[in-house]
Amino acid sequence: MSAVFGGLDLCSCKRGFFTLRDCANGAVATCGACSRRICAEHMTQAGICVECAAKRQEDAALEDDTTGYAIRSRHRWYDSGNYSPVWWGTSDPYWSDTDYRWYDDPGDQDDDGGGFGDS
Structure with missing residues (x-):
């Protein structure tokens, strides 16, 4: 993999x-x-990048009996109870579920619904 800057092989971090x-x-x-x-600055003593080292530390913390148990219990509780957050907002009937209506321009004569072929 050659980089843009003078053919140097640059760090990916x-x-x-x-x-x-x-x-x-x-x-x-x-x-x-x-x-x-990776460069020398982003390499750990284990021969891996700092991002992979941080991921390993997170995984090890989750395997800890107290932390891992709490996270797994919370996850099972929310999954088993079909939990979903409460939404206190209001809806506007003008907008669709995907909010594409603001793209609709009644004066647009170029849109024939044919996709990108007419671009």
Whole structure:
């Protein structure tokens, strides 16, 4: 995989907290879990990228008896009771279920309903 910047093989991880952006560092290894190319900054001692390491930590926390039990119990409770959140909004009969009506323009002579063929 060659990158746009002078043929460099760039890291596949993202940088940033509020706004994610591509990492501009050159890749030096391949993640052992997801096979993405990563730089030295985004590689852990286990030879995997920081994102795969975080995923492993989350999975390990869910396997913990107390946390995992609570999450599994909540999931079973909501599934068995057909739970759905309460909606306190109102509906407007003008709008359809898919809200396409705002695209409808009575003066539009170009729309013949034929799809993209007339574009």
